[in-house]
Amino acid sequence: MNSAAGHVLFVETPAVRRKLRQEALAKWVFCAMAAAMVVPLLLIVGYLVVRAAPSLNLEFLLEVPKRGMTEGGIWPALIGTIYLVFISLAVSAPIGILAAIYLNEYARDNWFNRVINLAVINLAGVPSIVHALFGLGAFVYAAKFGYSIISASLTLAIMTLPVIIASTREALASVPQSFREACWNVGATRWQTIKSVVLPNSISGILTGVILQVSRAAGETAPVMFTGVVFFKSIERGDLFPYYLNEQCMALSMHLYTISTQVPGVKESIPYATAVVLLALVVMVNAAAISLRVYLRSRQKW
């Protein structure tokens, strides 16, 4: 119903024109509000990359920190983060996926399962520092794992668990009920149906959810800083297996916190470069998840 000059039926009265102006204004205001989130993000990321540029090279990734962490690279932190992410997901992904299978395929709608749902939602809302307190009380002291990679990874695992449950459930719920019924009708049991029909049809969605947790586990600082991550650990440059599981390690997120707040005289571009490496990790993980999702959508059969 745009300005129809010469149109016979609709003549724009001042009221209509005012209405249209109002609509255009509203559209621009909302657009500006959406842009107000996107533009600063891009500017900030651009600024970080520019400031980080002098340190951004392969050498920075592979080198160990030098001269009291004021120079050098981030290898021990990078490899520590990889350790933490893999161990924590190796624990939380199976538990989370099985829990989601229970909630979506087995659970009836009764009070007990509503309590489980509530627990999942609340677990997702527990502040990260409370997870740290829990990890300290349960894994470091009560379970006697001490300050170690194991304690830190288990703390991270519990933190990523509710999100894995939620995303897996969504993937399972997107498999049409008729698929299951068809399988039951040829005599398959519930578990056989899950194994041969439900899981193969939802595996990409499940994987997407798990992959997205890589960036979350890699970025979290508070839960690991009191359970197993230290300021500094001396390891060899480029060493792939520098840590034992009962030892403490370094982590990228903690390293960024340390060198930007605790260590004086750090070479200017190093904290920026560390932040950019963390951001790059997040972008890569999200890109992987998004492409998996696009691929999934392209071959969805229903």
Next chain:
Amino acid sequence: MQCGPPNAPCGRWGGEKILEALVYLCGFSAIIFVLGIFVFVFKEALPVLTNENFSLSQFLFSSDWYPTSESNKRYGVFAMIAGTVSVTGLAMVIAVPFGLGAAIYLSEFCGQKTRETLKIVIEFLAAVPSVVWGFIGLTVMSKLIVQYTGAPVGVNVLNGGIILALMSVPIIVSISEDALKAVPDSYREAAIALGVTRWQLVWRVLLPAAKQGLLAAVLLGVGRGVGETMAVLMATGHAVHIPHSVLDSVRTLTANIAAELGEAPAGSDHYRVLFLTGVLLFTITFGVNLIADTIVRGIRRK
């Protein structure tokens, strides 16, 4: 569920029974972990509650925080509560209008392509690690604040509020968008049949119809803000006092735990009071998430 799978014949499916038991166990794990978190954090805090030098009302309502004083140790977290409230409040003042505006733009005004792109950006915004946000607050934002407001220090309530707003916008946008989508199409059709503009549709029909969902979105944003640790630790400065303006430095409940847990000897009163702060945080976020979930569930049922 109306029809179910056939029962497995007895005896032949032993492995399956074990797997299903495992599925049930994992399904219950969320409850175990939530209870575990509460029990372990509370257990560490408990001895201080029975300590005669400690009073709960002083803990909650006094702003004297002298945990390491030689003669007169006092543990009052009121200043930290004020810090958390002020930073989260400011963040919501910024994030709620922008988040709602962006959600309205996404669901009502923009085209399919723009929506897909914006959603990817918002997902990325949500995935940026909190320590990177903290770093941005410490470097980029604090410089800008000193430059434009003339504040003596750049790490203050305003800085933390802006950073926290950027962090909680993604959750507000995605939940609000869901709430707007959940408004029945018949409402829209009825309004459009009356000849309203899209602005009038949003203002007079969608917002009133979706107001509960929008409230849930805001609550989840608050929950995120209250529990955020690393970003506020780095961006709000470290002053334990009640803020009088947005340019004052503060310390939040979460930042207080993160900053002092490393120095508090295990088993000391100081250490236990930090765990008690954790119990307080757990309770707050538990309540907020519970209310938000009840609202969301109510909408789904409708």
